[in-house]
Amino acid sequence: EVQLLESGGDxxxxxxxxxxSCAASGFTFSSYAMSWVRQAPGKGLEWVSAISGNGxxxxxxxxxxxxxxxxxxxxxxxxxxxxxxxxxxxxAVYYCAKIPRWGYGxxxxxxxxxxxxxx
Amino acid sequence: EIVxxxxxxxxxxxxxxxATLSCRASQSVSSSYLAWYQHKPGQGPRLLIYGASSRxxxxxxxxxxxxxxxxxxxxxxxxxxxxxxxxxxxxxxxSSYTFGQGTKLEIK
Numbered sequence: 089e090v091q092l093l094e095s096g097g098d099x100x101x102x103x104x105x106x107x108x109s110c111a112a113s114g115f116t117f118s119s120y121a122m123s124w125v126r127q128a129p130g131k132g133l134e135w136v137s138a139i140s141g142n143g144x145x146x147x148x149x150x151x152x153x154x155x156x157x158x159x160x161x162x163x164x165x166x167x168x169x170x171x172x173x174x175x176x177x178x179x180a181v182y183y184c185a186k187i188p189r190w191g192y193g194x195x196x197x198x199x200x201x202x203x204x205x206x207x
Numbered sequence: 208e209i210v211x212x213x214x215x216x217x218x219x220x221x222x223x224x225x226a227t228l229s230c231r232a233s234q235s236v237s238s239s240y241l242a243w244y245q246h247k248p249g250q251g252p253r254l255l256i257y258g259a260s261s262r263x264x265x266x267x268x269x270x271x272x273x274x275x276x277x278x279x280x281x282x283x284x285x286x287x288x289x290x291x292x293x294x295x296x297x298x299x300x301x302s303s304y305t306f307g308q309g310t311k312l313e314i315k
Contacts, residue, residue: 092251123304125252125306132293132295132306132307132308132309133244133246133252133295133297133306133309134306135297135303135304135305135306138304147302147303148303149303150208183251183252185251185252190299191237191239191240191299191300192239192240192242192257192258193242193244193254193256193257193263193297194242194244194252194254194297195254195257195263195264197251197252197253198251199249199250199251200251
């Protein structure tokens with residue numbers, strides 16, 4: 089079964105750091121680009137970042153560029169996002185998603201992990 | 208950045224009725240790169256349509272997508288109880304993805 093499982097969400101203070109993980113199973117992880125998407129409380133979906141299958145190409149939303157770094161470890165079938173200098177507006181449920189082909193939607197999603205930024 | 212505007216914000220219909228959701232882009236979008244999702248509370252979003260009109264694996268044929276350029280639609284031909292959720296369009300262009308703000312489909 090194709091599955092994505094996020095972890096690492098927590099309560100973090102403004103200005104702090106956090107790393108989220110997404111464990112993949114059921115497919116050849118290194119063959120697919122991956123993405124992070126978030127949903128703030130009461131808001132819609134917001135794309136955060138994406139990375140190619142070999143990790144050589146990364147994309148970021150303007151709202152997080154310079155504060156968030158996406159990466160992957162294909163030997164561990166795991167996707168990461170390092171969040172630095174977090175702000176209250178980073179509070180959200182963070183989903184990881186599989187990209188079958190650039191631009192052709194995101195066909196597998198995890199259940200999400202919750203990040204709360206508050207003092 | 209391409210902005211996607213969905214309408215209506217909320218759509219109130221009854222099971223068995225037809226739903227038409229709209230997604231308008233601030234500039235032309237490649238049809239290949241337009242997708243639709245269904246999202247229910249507590250779950251990850253579900254890909255319904257990719258390439259503007261192709262149904263994703265396992266999606267019932269009551270879901271249909273169409274449009275081109277700046278205007279796209281998602282149609283649900285006969286609403287089932289499980290179809291009431293929030294729907295998002297998404298595009299990919301200029302090395303970034305954007306989502307519309309969503310349409311909430313609620314039971315009338």
